[in-house]
């Protein structure tokens with residue numbers, strides 16, 4: 511990805527070193543000790559919501575896809591602008607023969623839809639704010655889902671929400687470094703951007719994070735019957 515691209519900073523940190531320590535450090539330690547948001551319910555959500563054709567946007571190491579052990583028939587597409595991520599996740603899931611797409615969720619998605627499900631797990635806090643800008647990513651995913659498709663995921667919230675002092679300090683540091691851009695992100699704002707593109711939205715705050723499920727994507731085109 512070009513360094514001038516607004517999405518560059520949110521994905522540049524995922525080099526081989528970070529990806530090697532990601533599972534124990536980010537999922538094992540940070541999620542539990544800093545964000546106070548346990549990982550097992552996320553695996554459970556993947557298990558429950560993944561459809562036959564699944565799109566994983568920003569898959570990281572592919573941890574959730576592997577742990578949720580989708581059925582043999584599940585066809586997995588991994589989309590990420592960072593080639594290190596695609597390499598790591600596709601190797602881990604090699605037995606599932608995933609399709610990889612090097613792309614930015616902030617631009618129309620160059621994928622062969624429609625998908626029955628999509629995950630956007632801990633990606634929104636990496637996208638460039640303010641939060642209403644991030645609705646573009648949600649729209650792009652809604653556009654490639656089936657009429658009864660589901661989008662699910664989670665994100666770290668900004669400073670207006672409740673956090674431990676440690677979480678606040680980490681949030682500020684990650685925003686200063688540019689890895690996160692979420693200081694103004696709220697659970698209510700998340701609901702609003704999801705509702706722009708989906709008819710049914712559920713948002714649940716857990717510790718410093720919000721988990722979400724969105725179904726019934728709205729059509730991009732106005733209903734001709736008025």
Ligand SMILES: C[S@@+](CC[C@H](N)C(=O)[O-])C[C@H]1O[C@@H](n2cnc3c(N)ncnc32)[C@H](O)[C@@H]1O
Nearest residue numbers: 517520521568569570592614615631632633636
């Ligand atoms: C915090 S990791 C989350 C990884 C994984 N989904 C998880 O829940 O553990 C963020 C992921 O989002 C990806 N990402 C960042 N900016 C992106 C963008 N503009 N479009 C798509 N993916 C992006 C990163 O490369 C990385 O794979």
